[in-house]
Amino acid sequence: MAADRDLDRVDRDILRLIAADASLSLTEIADKVGLTPTPCWKRIRRMEQDGIIRGRVAQLDAAKLGLGVSVFVAVETADHSATWLERFAAVIARTPEIVDAWRMSGDVDYLLHVVVHDIAAYDGFYRRLIADLPLRNVTSRFAMERMKDAPLPI
Numbered sequence: 001m002a003a004d005r006d007l008d009r010v011d012r013d014i015l016r017l018i019a020a021d022a023s024l025s026l027t028e029i030a031d032k033v034g035l036t037p038t039p040c041w042k043r044i045r046r047m048e049q050d051g052i053i054r055g056r057v058a059q060l061d062a063a064k065l066g067l068g069v070s071v072f073v074a075v076e077t078a079d080h081s082a083t084w085l086e087r088f089a090a091v092i093a094r095t096p097e098i099v100d101a102w103r104m105s106g107d108v109d110y111l112l113h114v115v116v117h118d119i120a121a122y123d124g125f126y127r128r129l130i131a132d133l134p135l136r137n138v139t140s141r142f143a144m145e146r147m148k149d150a151p152l153p154i
Helices: 009-020 026-033 037-049 082-094 119-132
Strands: 069-076 098-103 110-116 137-142
Touching: 009 026, 009 037, 026 037, 069 119, 082 119, 110 119, 119 137
Parallel strands: none
Antiparallel strands: 069 110, 069 137, 098 110
């Protein structure tokens, strides 16, 4: 994978454009960064091959899809074995309500971002989670308002 220092100004400009609007055509991107389409495509392709660009997706409005409840779930476990972690990873992979998951340092072992229709749906998620795995503590924090949703600061 290319290191941060291997990206020049044009690469970063391309990444900013794609991160803001992945639907831009190659010609539009090339025009905006001052390249012709072929060298622009080669740069994009290299960054895809290097794993810098992992994919291109459409951002969906969760509230308009009826998924208006966003919950940040802090999980603590007493078991840090490879077997437990494998089971936990399987639960995360098969649970569509979990849209992001991180292993953390500090007093919380894992942080999950869960998106559901309503509180009753969250209760169902929670009950399945605690039935699937032995957990020491689960703390849920309900988001009141998303204040920022931005591309990476490249």
